[in-house]
Amino acid sequence: EIDGVKLWTTNGVVAELLVVMARVPESPGHRGGVTAFVVEADSPGITVERRNGFMGLRGIENGVTRFHRVRVPKENVIGGEGQGLKIALATLNTGRLSVPACCAGAAKWALSIARQWSAERVQWGRPIAEHEAIAARISFIAATAFALESVVELTSRLADAGGNDIRIEAALAKLWASELAWQVADDLVQIRGGRGYETAESLAARGERAVPAEQLLRDLRINRIFEGSTEIMHLLIAREAVDTHLAVAGDLAEEDADLRAKARAVVGASGFYAGWLPRLLVGAGLNPGSFREFGALAPHLRFVERSARKLARATFYGMARWQARLQRRQGFLGRVVDIGAELFAMAATCVRAAALRGEDEEQGRTAERLADTFCRQSRLRVERLFDALWTNTDDEDRELAGSVLRGDITWLEAGILDPSEGTGPWIARSRSGASTEPNLARRYEL
Numbered sequence: 454e455i456d457g458v459k460l461w462t463t464n465g466v467v468a469e470l471l472v473v474m475a476r477v478p479e480s481p482g483h484r485g486g487v488t489a490f491v492v493e494a495d496s497p498g499i500t501v502e503r504r505n506g507f508m509g510l511r512g513i514e515n516g517v518t519r520f521h522r523v524r525v526p527k528e529n530v531i532g533g534e535g536q537g538l539k540i541a542l543a544t545l546n547t548g549r550l551s552v553p554a555c556c557a558g559a560a561k562w563a564l565s566i567a568r569q570w571s572a573e574r575v576q577w578g579r580p581i582a583e584h585e586a587i588a589a590r591i592s593f594i595a596a597t598a599f600a601l602e603s604v605v606e607l608t609s610r611l612a613d614a615g616g617n618d619i620r621i622e623a624a625l626a627k628l629w630a631s632e633l634a635w636q637v638a639d640d641l642v643q644i645r646g647g648r649g650y651e652t653a654e655s656l657a658a659r660g661e662r663a664v665p666a667e668q669l670l671r672d673l674r675i676n677r678i679f680e681g682s683t684e685i686m687h688l689l690i691a692r693e694a695v696d697t698h699l700a701v702a703g704d705l706a707e708e709d710a711d712l713r714a715k716a717r718a719v720v721g722a723s724g725f726y727a728g729w730l731p732r733l734l735v736g737a738g739l740n741p742g743s744f745r746e747f748g749a750l751a752p753h754l755r756f757v758e759r760s761a762r763k764l765a766r767a768t769f770y771g772m773a774r775w776q777a778r779l780q781r782r783q784g785f786l787g788r789v790v791d792i793g794a795e796l797f798a799m800a801a802t803c804v805r806a807a808a809l810r811g812e813d814e815e816q817g818r819t820a821e822r823l824a825d826t827f828c829r830q831s832r833l834r835v836e837r838l839f840d841a842l843w844t845n846t847d848d849e850d851r852e853l854a855g856s857v858l859r860g861d862i863t864w865l866e867a868g869i870l871d872p873s874e875g876t877g878p879w880i881a882r883s884r885s886g887a888s889t890e891p892n893l894a895r896r897y898e899l
């Protein structure tokens with residue numbers, strides 16, 4: 454029997470079959486633990502309590518599902534008792550790749566709209582594409598769309614090949630794609646100006662092309678939250694990245710290990726690091742002839758190689774400086790992971806451009822330009838992130854957040870109308886029939 458409530462069940466409210474993760478209590482003959490079950494959605498005891506509404510993703514169904522003494526036959530257990538978490542984590546890897554795939558599709562569409570609209574819209578006597586500020590956004594969208602597709606292709610190939618442990622690659626792809634696609638959509642809205650903020654429905658009602666740029670922004674926003682939020686992906690990937698060090702340094706990184714254990718760990722670790730650290734100082738990236746097969750893109754791959762070693766050194770310094778406290782340095786870890794993601798995207802992009810060149814000379818040339826510009830943009834981000842590893846406001850931010858939470862600064866919150874206060878009606882109607890937030894409606898007597 455399954456009992457419990459699940460908040461947020463994408464398409465669960467319309468599905469015929471549900472995969473439910475439930476905790477089985479330990480008991481004689483039962484090892485217990487999180488277990489996966491196939492459950493028929495029309496089983497007695499299942500009720501959909503609510504259907505949730507969201508900022509975007511209105512094409513999916515989502516709700517709150519309650520299970521009250523739902524009987525499930527034993528043969529509906531997937532993979533055995535206690536295997537649920539393992540199954541969830543394994544399927545997450547490939548499932549996670551659907552996020553970058555959506556992001557790549559979104560960026561390709563954004564590129565198409567940006568190209569058409571920025572040529573059509575004339576301001577100050579020229580198409581807006583010819584104003585440098587807009588050209589920069591078009592370039593960012595094009596370069597990022599190419600990189601997003603390259604990352605999707607590389608990670609999907611790794612997944613399709615089977616037998617590869619793609620945990621880090623899938624997580625990096627999900628993290629990076631969701632962040633970059635959001636910036637692409639934001640740039641598209643900016644290029645469209647007021648029309649970017651207007652709904653497709655409203656545009657169509659005025660006789661204009663129904664371009665849903667604002668919908669793209671709303672739909673993409675969730676990608677930074679679900680399938681592992683950006684913050685959680687940072688921690689998950691960082692943990693994988695520093696795992697070797699934690700294994701080698703052992704008790705050194707344990708907060709509560711005693712001094713003798715720490716001393717032993719130093720002796721053990723120093724042997725490893727005596728071999729490892731020098732290897733981080735030299736590599737192919739220092740050799741001007743390396744990666745020659747990538748032609749004009751070779752310098753970017755040398756940068757990737759050099760930066761990967763620099764990143765490993767920085768991670769080591771972070772370990773040495775903060776030891777076990779490193780895991781709470783989320784600002785530092787987040788930047789380390791973001792640098793890794795940029796390097797991954799750069800490598801994927803150069804490899805794809807080289808492959809395209811082999812297929813079609815003409816397309817290969819433009820692909821190389823896309824990859825080159827992408828790598829230059831990415832390198833600037835990487836350099837800023839490296840600087841921010843050591844020059845940042847992390848300490849000040851933690852202190853200020855502490856002040857906010859202690860209530861020292863509530864005076865700054867005075868003088869506003871809080872739309873979440875009061876008891877409804879939640880949605881008021883303006884004279885034109887459009888919905889408005891309740892407090893604003895009251896204030897302006899709409």
Ligand SMILES: Cc1cc2nc3c(=O)[nH]c(=O)nc-3n(C[C@H](O)[C@H](O)[C@H](O)COP(=O)(O)OP(=O)(O)OC[C@H]3O[C@@H](n4cnc5c(N)ncnc54)[C@H](O)[C@@H]3O)c2cc1C
Binds near residue numbers: 462510515683783
């Ligand atoms: C449209 C939609 C569809 C969904 N579909 C499904 C579904 O089908 N199945 C399902 O199981 N779930 C689903 N979810 C749930 C979704 O996976 C979660 O909302 C998501 O994992 C974030 O969890 P949370 O909302 O509890 O955020 P919280 O855990 O409350 O996090 C709030 C904020 O704190 C950050 N945070 C949390 N912990 C840490 C930490 N240790 N360090 C630093 N920062 C931290 C988070 O990143 C976030 O920014 C869906 C959600 C939505 C909105």
